[in-house]
Structures are given as C-alpha cells and as structure tokens.
C-alpha cells in the first residue's frame with residue numbers, strides 16, 4: 001500500500017514517461033501506465049478536455065505561466081510544478097478542493113490531469129496575456 005505522497009510521485013513519473021505513437025495517439029504502453037495510477041473515468045475526462053482543446057497556457061510578458069481549463073460552467077486555473085508543497089499541482093475547481101484536499105480520494109482532478117497530459121504531449125493552446133489593460137496600473141510604480 002503506497003502512501004498518497006508516494007502515489008503522487010509515481011503518477012508524476014508515469015506522466016513524465018508518456019509517449020505518442022506516429023499517428024499522435026498515446027501508445028498502448030502509455031495508456032496501460034495511466035490506467036495503473038488513475039481511474040478510467042478521470043483519464044477519459046482529461047483526454048476529452050484535451051481533445052476539445054480546452055487547455056490553454058497563458059504566458060505573461062514577465063514570464064509567469066498559468067494554465068486555464070474551460071469546463072461547461074467555468075474556467076479553472078491550474079498551477080503545475082509547484083515547489084515546496086506536498087502537492088505538485090493545484091486547481092481552483094470544487095472537485096479538486098473536495099476529492100483531493102479534503103477527502104484525499106483522488107490524486108488530482110481532471111483539469112490537472114488534462115493540463116499535465118497536454119504539457120507532456122504538447123497539445124496546448126498557447127496564448128499570451130494581453131496586458132495593455134494592466135499597464136496603466138504599473139506606470140506609477142518606480
């Protein structure tokens with residue numbers, strides 16, 4: 001029986017080892033590895049989000065990267081690669097709060113898994129944040 005922290009490290013290792021075949025599908029081996037650590041429903045939901053191009057990477061001019069995942073009701077912000085925390089990823093959705101943080105039922109929500117997979121498989125929609133609206137605020141800073 002693995003501890004949650006160990007399971008999360010295993011999940012990280014699995015995601016980092018995934019590969020695509022020549023037709024840009026996940027290889028059978030990659031799918032098998034995913035199924036070892038995540039429930040089918042979570043994998044399918046995450047792949048569906050990627051398929052529908054719901055995962056967006058936003059890069060600000062000062063280089064801060066965040067990810068947004070569109071769901072039917074809201075846009076959730078996903079942070080990955082967080083240092084010095086027990087959890088390497090975080091999502092603003094209610095499911096993450098309940099099933100990951102409160103009850104520990106899941107390692108991650110579908111948005112985090114979709115984002116991690118999209119990064120690994122380079123299926124991101126990359127946009128740069130338009131900061132013209134913010135620039136007037138910064139003009140007064142010396």
Ligand SMILES: [Zn+2]
Nearest residue numbers: 091093109111
């Ligand atoms: Zn989420």
